[in-house]
Amino acid sequence: MTTIETPGFLTFTIAIVVFFVGSGLNRIVGPFRHWNIPEAVTGGLLAALVTLVAYRFFGTEIVFDLDARDLLLLYFFTGIGLNARLADLLAGGKPLVILLILTISFLILQNIIATGSSALLDLPEGIAPLLGSVSLIGGHGTTIAWAPLIAGRFGLGNALEIGIASATLGLVVASLVGGPVARVLINRYHLRGQETEAPSIGLPDQPATERVNDINHINLLRTALILNVAILIGFALDEIIAETGIKLPLFVVCLLVAIVMTNTIPRFFPHMFWPTRSRPLALISDLSLNIFLAMSLMSMQLWTLGGLGPALVIVLGLQTIAAVLYMIFVVFPAMGRDYQAAVISAGFSGISLGATPTAIANMTAVTKVHGAAPTAFIILPLVSAFFIDIANAFVIGFMVR
Numbered sequence: 001m002t003t004i005e006t007p008g009f010l011t012f013t014i015a016i017v018v019f020f021v022g023s024g025l026n027r028i029v030g031p032f033r034h035w036n037i038p039e040a041v042t043g044g045l046l047a048a049l050v051t052l053v054a055y056r057f058f059g060t061e062i063v064f065d066l067d068a069r070d071l072l073l074l075y076f077f078t079g080i081g082l083n084a085r086l087a088d089l090l091a092g093g094k095p096l097v098i099l100l101i102l103t104i105s106f107l108i109l110q111n112i113i114a115t116g117s118s119a120l121l122d123l124p125e126g127i128a129p130l131l132g133s134v135s136l137i138g139g140h141g142t143t144i145a146w147a148p149l150i151a152g153r154f155g156l157g158n159a160l161e162i163g164i165a166s167a168t169l170g171l172v173v174a175s176l177v178g179g180p181v182a183r184v185l186i187n188r189y190h191l192r193g194q195e196t197e198a199p200s201i202g203l204p205d206q207p208a209t210e211r212v213n214d215i216n217h218i219n220l221l222r223t224a225l226i227l228n229v230a231i232l233i234g235f236a237l238d239e240i241i242a243e244t245g246i247k248l249p250l251f252v253v254c255l256l257v258a259i260v261m262t263n264t265i266p267r268f269f270p271h272m273f274w275p276t277r278s279r280p281l282a283l284i285s286d287l288s289l290n291i292f293l294a295m296s297l298m299s300m301q302l303w304t305l306g307g308l309g310p311a312l313v314i315v316l317g318l319q320t321i322a323a324v325l326y327m328i329f330v331v332f333p334a335m336g337r338d339y340q341a342a343v344i345s346a347g348f349s350g351i352s353l354g355a356t357p358t359a360i361a362n363m364t365a366v367t368k369v370h371g372a373a374p375t376a377f378i379i380l381p382l383v384s385a386f387f388i389d390i391a392n393a394f395v396i397g398f399m400v401r
Helices: 008-028 030-034 039-058 067-082 086-091 093-120 139-154 159-189 217-243 250-262 279-298 302-307 309-334 339-353 356-370 374-400
Strands: 002-006 060-064
Touching: 002 008, 008 030, 008 039, 008 067, 008 279, 039 060, 039 159, 039 279, 039 302, 067 217, 067 250, 067 279, 067 356, 067 374, 093 309, 093 339, 093 374, 139 159, 139 374, 159 279, 159 302, 159 309, 159 339, 159 356, 217 250, 217 279, 279 356, 309 339, 339 356, 339 374, 356 374
Parallel strands: 002 060
Antiparallel strands: none
């Protein structure tokens, strides 16, 4: 087996090419565009298939340096925080609580499905958490953290491989089902977004004609500077929080810092440039998200899925069906049956099967076509990237014991 390691700058460049390939395919293949499949998902999955062919048929493993991806994630979530007006946070209070309750309920349901189907298929003891919220709601990070403990507790030597494969397949499915679910709901109930509201992430497919918030080098650099300051404060605060024994993902800390900044600084300095809901911030957020997602998907090692076996694929198939039905018949009605609810339903695929960036990418693909949904972009990351991790840790600990 030959290993090719691509350095960070080359990886970043390849990710841009992968995005443009996906964008071109979405223009050519009507169903991709029709069902709101993000361009980065289309290109990223194609690139992952190319690396799979290289591995299987040419004995070559391509390894990407993903350091730049972590920085893009910080830019992306800090941008979400800068868009979080206090009025939206107050308005999102009740929906946030409802979404959190729905997510915890599905977390329990997901583990029940994993436990029941694993028992029916006579899978090894201890594998159920790896096919439930450890890998699906938890994602790759939670899998890596819990797999050694599960392996030691149940003597499951390939726990990490099973969990990573499950998380990878879940990420693929989450990238594909969110957009179609939202489109079905939007068309069925004749929903539409806030056309007069500036986009939270990305620019609309039909650019606005007004010249407010023009995209130029001055505004882009001003926006980038504010983002950088927020991220630097996030780094410093993260170290302080870590000393207390509390561990939060760095992007969550940056998100919270940006929320505080955007609801205080403009009040004290009303004439100061601030990028909330501006086109430059939407552009930077969109760029960060798409390149992050392209890098994440193109670096997936799809050959690890080969060790799953038909029984485990069946379990994940059941999890996917349960997630889709839950989005349509539980999440959408509980969140109000309106456009915001449809967008959140699209994002729920990322919560339940993939990762927070996948959820945001699905929602962005929908809002670019159908209009803005600012509340959805505030409450979903807080639930997916913060509250649910705490609940998941308790549930996983219970299952492992």
